[in-house]
Amino acid sequence: MDKLKILFMGTPEFGATILYALATAPHLEVTGVVTQPDRPAGRKNQLSPPPVKVAAQELGLPLMQVERLRNPAVQAQLLEFSAGAEIFVVAAFGLILSVAVLNMPRLGCINVHGSLLPEYRGASPVAQAILDGKTETGVTIMLMEKGLDTGPMLSKVAIPIEPEDTQPSLMDKLAKSGATLLLDTLPRWVAGQIIPEKQDDTYASITGIIKKEYGLIDWNKTVASIVCMIRAYYPWPGTYTFWQGQNLKIIGATAFQEKVAESATPGTVLLARVEGKECVLIATGKGWLAPRELQLPGKKAIPALEFVKGQRAIIGARLGDGQEA
Structure with missing residues (x-):
């Protein structure tokens, strides 16, 4: 044949x-x-x-x-x-x-x-x-x-x-x-x-064709939708927010629907203890996001807890459009 x-x-x-x-x-x-x-x-x-x-x-x-x-x-x-x-x-x-x-x-x-x-x-x-x-x-x-x-x-x-x-x-x-x-x-x-x-x-x-700007996170959305976004847009265009006027990439994340802290304005960064472990949380429109890695321009991506301990000013800050609350 x-x-x-x-x-x-x-x-x-x-x-x-x-x-x-x-x-x-x-x-x-x-x-x-x-x-x-x-x-x-x-x-x-x-x-x-x-x-x-x-x-x-x-x-x-x-x-x-x-x-x-x-x-x-x-x-x-x-x-x-x-x-x-x-x-x-x-x-x-x-x-x-x-x-x-x-x-x-x-x-x-x-x-x-x-x-x-x-x-x-x-x-x-x-x-x-x-x-x-x-x-x-x-x-x-x-x-x-x-x-x-x-x-x-x-x-x-x-x-x-x-x-x-x-x-x-x-x-x-x-x-x-x-x-x-x-x-x-x-x-x-x-x-x-x-x-x-x-x-x-x-x-x-x-x-359609995915554009770089699609990766900008809207913290008013639910944590479930933001986690889906982080998964969908990895590795390109990646997902990002702004802190102190800088592009801050968020690589990988877990959703926490349950109450792990007092309510906060969406985008607010918190250092909390969940199930006996210290972790970084970011408030969303519904639920909390636990980022796996964070990365500033020109720097390597590092675990979120390590990043926060080296950048203490981010604790309590509100991530967003380039201006802190």
Whole structure:
């Protein structure tokens, strides 16, 4: 039996996990890989290759990097690069595929999407599921069409969201489950054993690109929603507040719904003893937040208790918009 020939398109770690699964499956052949260009990263802004590029190079696969796919010249290059591929598999590529690109492969384009469609279409389904306090999400394998994640679905798998899950940990689970689901779905789809299921647009929701300013904490919100925010926006854009006019990052946190101290204005920092242990608490609109680590600009992230003992002035201060109460 001839192997199914696939062109893979993806960029971050999620895509790299899918690529490794495809490239090592005995019944499949990855003819080439398309990913985004190297981007500046880290404090020194040095060019860093996307994880999918690293994976493609390790696997010895032909590679093409593109900034965008709207340019007719780039499309012509892609058409030549993808010659022989019967199907395109897309996983967190990060670029919109034009109709011209969607029509290139004989069997169309398939997307591995990190949500249970039609819920959470768009760019940030994993972060949004955590942000909304969901206890379950999943992966959908879908046929791609012109609309944003609107195509008919071929298969789904549900994944629980654990209370300690952050965006990277949940993304890793979804990528591994998605890879398994994809390897099962592809041969059945090609063999005509799957009837595509149309999405019900009345249940659709859209997620957008996450911006840095989304990480600013509003202390008037409930502690539960702030903890979800800290988990969803780790490691980027991160969650932060202001103290003495400085950006103060909060990395990891636990919620205390019970009364552990007298009520205080949201954003107020308290050094308290909970269950016999000294800890740092921050008042919210409902409940108290116990931050795991705190970080000032240019400094390392350190445990919250260690930070407070070195910055005693923060005790009793109100975190917020750059002005103390």
